[in-house]
Amino acid sequence: MIEILFGESEAAAMKAAKSKIVIGHRDNGPVSVIGKTGREQDFCGKEVRWIPGTSKEVICLGLMLDIGDIKEAADSDYRKRLILSLLSQNQWESDRETEAELEKAATFYGKELRRLREYMEAGESIRIWYSDAPYSRCGLCFVCHFLKGFNNPVSVVKLPEYMVKERCITIHHNWGNIPAEEFANFLRYEKVLTETERRWLEALWLELTEENTPLRAVINGELISAEEDFYDFLIWRHLTDQPVKEARLIGDILGHHPLSVGDWWYASRIEHFIREGRIQVAEDSEKKYARIIRRPPSC
Numbered sequence: 001m002i003e004i005l006f007g008e009s010e011a012a013a014m015k016a017a018k019s020k021i022v023i024g025h026r027d028n029g030p031v032s033v034i035g036k037t038g039r040e041q042d043f044c045g046k047e048v049r050w051i052p053g054t055s056k057e058v059i060c061l062g063l064m065l066d067i068g069d070i071k072e073a074a075d076s077d078y079r080k081r082l083i084l085s086l087l088s089q090n091q092w093e094s095d096r097e098t099e100a101e102l103e104k105a106a107t108f109y110g111k112e113l114r115r116l117r118e119y120m121e122a123g124e125s126i127r128i129w130y131s132d133a134p135y136s137r138c139g140l141c142f143v144c145h146f147l148k149g150f151n152n153p154v155s156v157v158k159l160p161e162y163m164v165k166e167r168c169i170t171i172h173h174n175w176g177n178i179p180a181e182e183f184a185n186f187l188r189y190e191k192v193l194t195e196t197e198r199r200w201l202e203a204l205w206l207e208l209t210e211e212n213t214p215l216r217a218v219i220n221g222e223l224i225s226a227e228e229d230f231y232d233f234l235i236w237r238h239l240t241d242q243p244v245k246e247a248r249l250i251g252d253i254l255g256h257h258p259l260s261v262g263d264w265w266y267a268s269r270i271e272h273f274i275r276e277g278r279i280q281v282a283e284d285s286e287k288k289y290a291r292i293i294r295r296p297p298s299c
Helices: 008-019 077-090 096-121 134-146 180-189 195-211 232-238 246-256 263-276
Strands: 002-005 021-026 029-034 039-041 047-049 058-060 126-130 154-158 162-165 168-171 215-219 222-226 280-283 292-294
Touching: 002 008, 002 096, 008 058, 008 180, 047 180, 058 096, 077 096, 077 263, 096 134, 126 134, 134 195, 134 215, 134 222, 154 180, 195 222, 232 246, 232 263, 246 263, 246 292
Parallel strands: 002 058, 002 126, 126 154
Antiparallel strands: 021 029, 039 047, 162 168, 215 222, 280 292
């Protein structure tokens, strides 16, 4: 079974869940599990289930398709440059090694698309793990478009809004928040994606492509086209005339509004407003996130 996910951290967790080799910690105690039985125990004696297969069966399509021109091919130079520019917003250390790693990450997804096509041509079954995060919903629609012409079995696992654990409710925003040892618990939500559903999601992607706005967003469960200023109100809600470090401002936005929109997007919009003179740099720094910024006194 080929697993498709739309973010780096969630794909890494899935690779661990498929390889059944995890050494680390969980909420109720340490975990040190190495095995191939599919069921192991952590050090607290609690059973841990794993997903059959190997890490090679995980496809990561972190293409950030909720941002930018989607008429351009997903593996185009345009998409590569966009991903690279967004990732490099958060460069605390600007050196050649870091830049090379970022460029490698930006080119990685084209290879993943080619791997997916090879798996499809080999008749493999596909399982798509998605959530209501804009990048993930876009990924789901894109994959259904990408799979047009293939009759391979396709199933989906949608991340539920929340999970009840004993007396606690855990709210999920995207698969990146799920530890590797918990992925198997969500297999009960797996459902087959019918041909009719695949055509509907493909049509939605074609509609979004035709509109081709700068952003895609999820409103009341619906994936819609949006303009690039869609999230700007969150910046203005938290930015005042009191100087604040840019990293702190972005952290406040992410903490209060977990919309699964990356810090790099807010950083790019802040940079835009600095160029326009609508945000003032009170204390500059070579590292963007270390700058001290504020609203100009006249705003």
